[in-house]
Amino acid sequence: MPEITRAAAPQDSRLWVERIPPAYWIVGVILLIIPSFASDFVMFQIFGWTFILGMIATSLMFLGGYGGMVSLAQMTFAGVAGYMVAIFGDSAITNISMGWPWYITIPLALLIAVIFATCIGWLAVRTEGIYTIMITLAIAAAFFYFTRQNYDIFNGFQGFNSVLPPRLFGVNWRGPEAFYYLTLFxxxxxxxxxxxxxxxxxxxxxxxxxxxxxxxAALGFNVTAHRVAAYAFSAIPAGLGGILLTWQSAQISPGTVGIQPAIDILIIAVVGGMRHPAGAFIGAFLYVILKTFAVDVLIALGLSGDRFQLLIGLGFLLVVFFSEDGLLGLWHKLRASRARDPLTGERRS
Known part of the structure; x- marks a missing residue:
């Protein structure tokens, strides 16, 4: 009997590998070899920022796509983790930062972000629709003004600077290639x-x-507990994204957790598509590309760079108008149309 088990194990392993879609292998290989030909700017700014925003947007996608709850507090959860890393760890603000080691600082920052999200979720899940959005927006605004006005803990509008990742294994994790692989992982x-x-x-x-x-509820499930637990889980990817964002910019301030960044995360998630986690990263990549290059294009055309947000808004309206599920929805519609016979409308075999 043990011999049969040992013989069956490799076959099960091969079947598991075969079930992975080819697109996953292709995307994975491309992402792994990008540093071999990409510039430092592309690795650090474009892809590093894409992965970070994608993680935070994934936390919103989890709540909205799987839980049916739209939250504008995800950037706040990310900011809580980022601030905690600066407060408990090292920064240039030595009179506030405690200088604790990273293996205490990072888990503690994530734990506080999860507790904070659990409390917010406990309040938010008791409402529905527009009221949930308004509650989470009010919390995001309150946290922004609290960090801006509090100097004893959050150092007011200046925030914290020189917040750097720990130097492990002799690697500078803020270096372009190292940071790229860190955020990719x-x-x-x-x-x-x-x-x-x-x-x-x-x-x-x-x-x-x-x-x-x-x-x-009739089947015996605790609806409120499941929704609150979803908020708690969503704080983990959001908190990780907040820590990485703090390390990328080497600082965190109230501007990081303002109302506009909170809305940007919603736009990223909706434009990419709330049906699948891939949508968050697709939306993040599009946002980063526009944020990085659109201003230069507008200036080259003789227009004001301040119209960047207008460009983002128009793109958002176009995507939502043609697809309720963002760019992923458009892709699925295109695949479905190709799979149907143009004359009969029936699916091709």
């Missing part, structure tokens, strides 16, 4: 973790709560 971990949770019993129950909370 955590972005991939976030992506697959959200995919796994969505197919686990908790994720399936959460989607049932999204579709029919009364029936799920």
């Amino acid at each position: 955590w972005a991939a971990a976030t992506y697959f973790a959200v995919l796994y949770i969505s197919r686990a019993p908790f994720g399936l129950a959460l989607q049932g709560v999204r579709d029919n909370p009364r029936r799920m």
